[in-house]
Amino acid sequence: MTKLSTKHLLGIKNITTEDIHLIFQTADNFKEVINRPIKKVPSLRDITIANIFFENSTRTKLSFELAEKRLSADVVNFSASSSSVKKGETLVDTVNNILAMKVHMVVMRHPNPGACMHLQRHVDCSIVNAGDGAHEHPTQALLDAYSLREKLGDLTGKKVLIVGDILHSRVALSNIFCLQKLGAEVRVCGPATLIPKHIESLGVRVMLNLKEALLWCDVANMLRIQLERQDIQYFPSLREYTMQYGLSSKLLKEIGKDDLIIMHPGPINRGVEVTTDIADGKHSIILDQVENGVAVRMAVLYLLAGQAKST
Amino acid sequence: MLDRLAFEVYEQHLDFSNMAFISIQPRGLPLGKRLVQKLSNLVPDQEILHGAMDVTFYRDDFRRRDEVLVPSATELEFSVEGKEIILIDDVLFTGRTVRSAMDALLDFGRPKNVELLVLIDRRFSRELPVQPDYTGRIVDVVKDERVKVEWTADDSNNRVILFSSDQ
Secondary structure: OOOOOOOEOOOOOOOOOHHHHHHHHHHHHHHHHHHOOOOOOOOOOEEEEEEEEEEOOOOOHHHHHHHHHHOOOOOEEHHHHHOOHHHHOHHHHHHHHHHHHHOOEEEEEEEOOHHHHHHHHOOOEEEEEEEOOOOHHHHHHHHHHHHHHEEEEOOOOOOEEEOOOOOHHHHHHHHHHEEEEEEEEEEOOEEEHOOOOOHHOOOOEEOHHHHHHHHHHEEEEEEOOOOOOOOOOOOOOOHHHHHOOOOOOHHHHHOOOOOEEEEOOOOEEEEHHHHHHHOOOOOOOOOHHHHHHHHHHHHHHHHHHHOOOOO | HHHHHHHHHHOOOOOOOOOOEEOOOOOHHHHHHHHHHHHHHHHOOOEEEEEOOOOOOHHOOOOOOOOOOOOOEEOOOOOOOOOEEEEEEEEEEEHHHHHHHHHHHHHOOOOOEEEEEEEEHHHHHHOOOOOOEEEEEOOOOEEEEEEEEEEEOOOOEEEEEEEEEOO
């Protein structure tokens, strides 16, 4: 197996467990590369990649851009706020115009779920999903699982808890698919209003009490409360959320689990999902996640680009 | 053949203190290990540096093959800055791997000089101007035939095989 089963990375749901392992194996090599004095390899020097972001992003965009540059690809950036999308151009037209300028790959974030899937049917290039609405965020899930694999080894049978706003979270859905494909057991925990109705059909158990849930798990992935998506009141106040579902060192001490691993996809609302001493403490692997993000994205781009034979 | 190669290297470089051997992954590694073993028997009081380098990301045939090339590990536990380097690979064919190895090596620093050691030199098939400094054996093979070096763990059945590509 030296090839991904797909031409695009649209979601974790569409790739196989072997694909995930191949990506991880390649990411190991790139992790070594980005720790060298010269952090750049010439693999993708004849490739141009367009980063198309219809939604704001700092970490993901920066991480993709760094990954592309460290592979020596040429990068063009595009953000919707300053573009002809404002003038009423459709998504397919926008992307086809970009492709007409001889771009090989597209990395896209879009607020609508399924935007990448739609695009894939209409344009001829490799597409990497960098988040589509509340649907999937595959590279985030891959880097989360990669960081866990680094800490815990094989993920088979490991217990991972996802805490917070499951309803609006693309990270949660991709993480559930990815971790289940790697053999881990996943449960979610959060206010009942922020748990999607049919989540149990994915084989995920819902827990409403954070303390009980933490006693069960090996890893807690604390999702960000997406303040910009709280269009109706899902919980009475942020303070009440923090009291129920925020992680503090006091709570951690009560549980008495010294080997618990704390993750957060960022950006952190300090003092809401986790307190500052937890975010910076020894349990946290938040900055490892960011470092691995570049290596994992390099692996994804390298493997996808390598399949498209140049003509 | 290995003994002779080891002696040749030893005659050229009596002092190994500023030298390092770098095997090109994956097929240069078994050769490099055995060669360094022989050399440390010759000069038991000197420490010989040996690393492995993967050059997949530097190759020029990326996107020109059907399969994606899967890399192996790079393990260079020392700095190459100012060192005399000997690159090691099993078969020298087109010279393209060695070209990418030189690119990769220069990304780790500026060596004092670089030499090339190969077990088998397919001398009439070069596509780039690359010549070895130490050669185990020269073989003349037509281009679409393949040469493969096989090692066994206990060295009892090491062999070089030649076969046509349709086999």
